[in-house]
Amino acid sequence: MNKVLFFAHLRDAVGEEFLKIDASGKTVAELKVELVRNYNLPKLDSVMTAVNEEFAQDDEVIQDGDEVAFIPPVSGG
Amino acid sequence: MNYQISKEPIDIQSVIDKVVQRNAGAITTFIGTVRELTKGKKTLFLIYDAYEAMAVKKLEQIGREIEERWEGAQVAITHRVGRLDITDIAVVIAVSTPHRADAYDANRYAIERIKEIVPIWKKEHWEDDEEWMGNQLETVAYPSGKPEESDLNE
Numbered sequence: 127m128n129k130v131l132f133f134a135h136l137r138d139a140v141g142e143e144f145l146k147i148d149a150s151g152k153t154v155a156e157l158k159v160e161l162v163r164n165y166n167l168p169k170l171d172s173v174m175t176a177v178n179e180e181f182a183q184d185d186e187v188i189q190d191g192d193e194v195a196f197i198p199p200v201s202g203g
Numbered sequence: 204m205n206y207q208i209s210k211e212p213i214d215i216q217s218v219i220d221k222v223v224q225r226n227a228g229a230i231t232t233f234i235g236t237v238r239e240l241t242k243g244k245k246t247l248f249l250i251y252d253a254y255e256a257m258a259v260k261k262l263e264q265i266g267r268e269i270e271e272r273w274e275g276a277q278v279a280i281t282h283r284v285g286r287l288d289i290t291d292i293a294v295v296i297a298v299s300t301p302h303r304a305d306a307y308d309a310n311r312y313a314i315e316r317i318k319e320i321v322p323i324w325k326k327e328h329w330e331d332d333e334e335w336m337g338n339q340l341e342t343v344a345y346p347s348g349k350p351e352e353s354d355l356n357e
């Protein structure tokens with residue numbers, strides 16, 4: 127299983143801080159497509175992904191137990 | 204713990220104290236505060252949220268980048284999360300270096316990098332609306348829509 131975290135407007139859209147999803151074997155891009163299809167999410171094109179707290183590319187394959195987070199453009203500072 | 208996310212108000216002096224060193228000729232401190240007016244629109248208050256574990260890692264990365272670019276630099280950064288009112292302090296960055304020019308440059312580098320790679324978001328609350336910032340015009344986090352390749356996994 128994988129913990130998938132959402133932040134900012136994505137969290138508002140999903141209505142949860144995180145979901146438990148079996149995403150192992152999927153690429154980041156495939157998971158994005160699945161989430162947009164299954165949840166009321168806006169497009170994830172400009173959203174970065176982190177796997178285990180490091181930025182990941184769309185072709186990275188998710189392993190069982192990985193923590194995935196969707197990172198909208200940041201606005202700290 | 205030179206890099207922190209804080210739910211409590213930031214004590215500026217405690218951040219400065221972390222970079223005091225005998226070889227320093229300068230310490231610069233950047234204090235980011237909550238502004239009331241942005242393009243004529245009146246902010247009532249802000250909510251900052253962070254992916255805390257990753258945010259700390261990315262602040263640490265910025266510190267390492269500075270130590271590599273500016274010899275002898277020491278860095279401490281604390282970013283606040285939660286509700287902040289107008290004039291409240293959102294971030295404090297302290298940088299010490301042997302010479303003053305480097306302390307200014309490195310501190311500027313730190314705040315610009317925070318706005319690129321650290322997973323922290325602010326939600327603006329106006330009189331008639333509210334919105335998470337990031338891909339709006341007021342603050343474009345990534346000019347290309349995402350961090351550059353060189354930003355990743357350093």
